[in-house]
Amino acid sequence: MAIIEVDNLVKRYGDHTAVDGVSFAVEQGEIFGILGPNGAGKTTTVECIEGLRSPDGGTIRVGGLDPQRDEDELRELLGAQLQESELPEKLQVGEAMELYSSFYRNPADWRQLIETLHLTDKIGTQFRRLSGGQKQRLSIALALIGNPKVAVLDELTTGLDPQARRDAWDLIEDIRARGVTILLVTHFMEEAERLCDRLAVIDAGKVVAVDSPAGLVSAVDDRQRIRFRPSAPIDHALLMALPEVTDVERAGSQLVVTGTGNLLLAVTTALARNQVVAADLRLEQTSLDDAFVALTGRPIDN
């Protein structure tokens, strides 16, 4: 059952149409990504879902609620982590958790939550003394304090170093394991590929595709390429005879074999049969980056 339904959402700012007929549905328990370049309308879309902006057209339902009409109920159901939202500089982590948990009807145990987010040793630390990664983890903790069914995380890992980013990814998977549906806004390909069950690619206010990361890639191009240095000369016709192979090329001392399906297994088996060893073997697949270029006509601009 879809927990978030967005149907033909439109949002304008003056003459500029920031969101132009966006539709998608998020199933309960999945990590759903919204991927797109800066200014594509990602944040505006989730702000409409969060009830922070009123749409100019279309409908939104979150757990059956209309974010505009049923705002009070929505607040108990949906936890939001916003871009550029801070806390008072001298508020301590523990004080923030205690305060925010008092806002909800059925709050989570904030000490346990802080433990999960590895902030227990920071309970007495003031917000201004936290590192970027710690601030982001606190921000996630505050988004989850009300025991929400849905968590919206907007550009969560922007500005984090690679290690902190990987930690945040592990954390998001943990949260999903607790049964929380996650709507993740990102412009990082790696993040989308690693975390999302499905994603909507948004460009210039429109959805250009909704699929799993693998689905997006294969819809664009399922060709693979194998490069290797053969230990002994091998007849190209031998490889071309394989049904998986579409092309064989020589590039210096290397052989480049292009094909589809289970290409790697087919080629290595054929080589082994002919007592040829493939040195420096590399398999190149179409990436989500390639898929994005194919879908939008340009690379994602970080």
Next chain:
Amino acid sequence: MSTLSRLTLTETKLFFREPVGVFFLLGFAPILLVILGSIPSFRDPDPNLGGLRVIDLYAPIIVAMTLAFLALSGLPQLLAAYRERGILRRMRTTPVKPARLLGAQLLMFTVMAVLVMVAVLAIANLAFDIALPRQAGAYVLGYVLAALSMLALGLLVAALAPSGKGASAIGTLLFFPVLFFAGLWVPRVSMPEVLRKISDFTPLGAGVQSLQDATAGHWPQLLHLAVMAGWTIVAGGLAARYFRWE
């Protein structure tokens, strides 16, 4: 504990973590009273002031000054900074409306203003033998109206200021005329007629005169009560109209 009291408690804790703010908003008024009271000539009855001493006139002015500090410096700076840093926005994503946070801050500043007033009156009475208000009810009425009109003005500053720094600049700019007409530099009795007429129509000019009247045992003039109520309604209404949470 209710959300409002928990928010008020948290805001109060945060307030006391800023020593500079604590000094200016809470400590300055009693210190100024002690300094002025230490000037011997201020403690001599002055026939030009109808037999009152200069220090007698300053007690209500200093009480009113605290209102100006809290309402024009403390409140707008805090609110504008909270808006600028997305703190109000974050609250919008919770079941508690940011208006509740505003309520908590108003409550905190009101309690502080009352405590400073009590401290100033106590020091004035014990150290400098300044009479306590003879009309306590009238004093409280004048004080509450003065506080409301100033807090409404402070909210208007917070509503119009683009940032925390902007709020502090506008607040400071308003601070001097408001306190001038309250009589901080020239007490109202010594003001030329024209200035005193203008002062009658400023929130703290009306406020200080009401406090002086109550101290002397009279009820405040209707004009002054109306002026303070008017500022509260107009500034408060404009603030409500133009306030932005983000």
